[in-house]
Amino acid sequence: MIKMFNTMTLAKEPFHPIHDDTINMYVCGPTVYNYIHIGNARSAIAFDTIRRYFEYRGYTVNYVSNFTDVDDKMIKAAAEQGITVPELADKYIAAFNEDTAALNIKPATVRPRATEHIAQIIDFVADLIDKGYAYESAGDVYYRAKKFHNYGALAHQDLAEMTSNAAGRLNDEELERKEDPMDFAVWKGENGDGAIAWESPWGKGRPGWHIECSVMSTKYLGNHFDIHGGGIDLAFPHHTNEIAQSEVHTGEKFVNEWLHNGFVTVGDENEKMSKSLGNFVTVHDLLQQIDDPMVLRFFMATTQYRRSIAYSESNMTQAAHNLDRIRTGYRNLAFRLTDAVAGDESLIDDKASELVVQFNTAMDDDFNAPNALTAIYELVDLANQYAATEVVYQDTVNFILDKITVLMSIFGVDGLSDDELLDDDIEALIQERNDARTNKNFARSDEIRDSLAEQGIILEDTPQGTRWHRK
Structure with missing residues (x-):
């Protein structure tokens, strides 16, 4: 049974999806005013890995992740670049799609934009006003945070301290507009810059940040769904405010499980x-x-999602070394398919199956990627040991290779094998090198090796023959 750490309860809980074979999951996406940074990538990779594990375990995952495409930062960035806010959004959404594809992050089932849901947002805000939980003030609309029962439960913070902190961040004008410093904007009146605004019952304006995710998540996943994820910095105020406004609007519990990934620090000094x-x-x-x-993907996916990640050149180098270890073990065994005989070896198959169980057990425990990776390393060690035996069996070779491939795909790492073909000229060169070595013409042998290396092809001499991989 899968257990996950719920930020709301601060405990690992057995996961019971609302629907037996389907998981509805929402993850906060980026505000598209710039290229995504490695903190954004960490969150996207963490939840993509979790999604992949659910799918591996047989679930259908409705995975919704949004784009915030209207925001103060976007208005400022668009003005600086001399383009409109929608043009800015299009530019950085295209960049997001390109960058996440390079990291093998699967496209969301739905990737909604806030600006596509203005009518629904206005209706949502109007309902909050009708229910007495929101009020209009000078063109803005604010939510009465303290009116919501148990406000701030997700953040596990003292309400009085939260109020004091909120008051300290506001200027006199903002304090005057609000009934209480904790109140937050669900609609922002036009500030006169003319950048982007929509007509509403409260005058021209645009949605507040928190309301956007409430509208988009409930539209595509229903009023009550399984999992809401994002960075730990979103627990307060963003997710806290989503809960307050969503549960008042729908009259239902918003989310069962709250999952939050850890921060990314940079450099050997672990700076924010x-x-x-x-x-x-x-x-x-x-x-x-x-x-x-794939090195960056591997580095981030194989850290337990709740832990902070220290991004540094040395840690990336270590990740590259570890990934190369897995690829080399995979290719060592794959090379033996050239001389494998028909049949299988049940004892080896059983050992591989036991390691898959170890992997599953680790991932079932709040997606413990480091322990799961240990099982993969042991599977690779088994592959190396089997590759070194005098006789190998086709079915067993393919069985181990398949298990490594499937488990690494959960971490989003593909390309374990060198699928690019050696062309006839390179094959001829390898054969010529083998002949040169037989004839003790080592100068020619070295010349061929160096020539292939210049083309990015590295030769490895093994007891079973010469194998290659691209640099």
């Missing part, structure tokens, strides 16, 4: 990522600098 510190890393830039995006 910040533009002011000069350590702000976008995925778009990073993908131009690294040879293999």
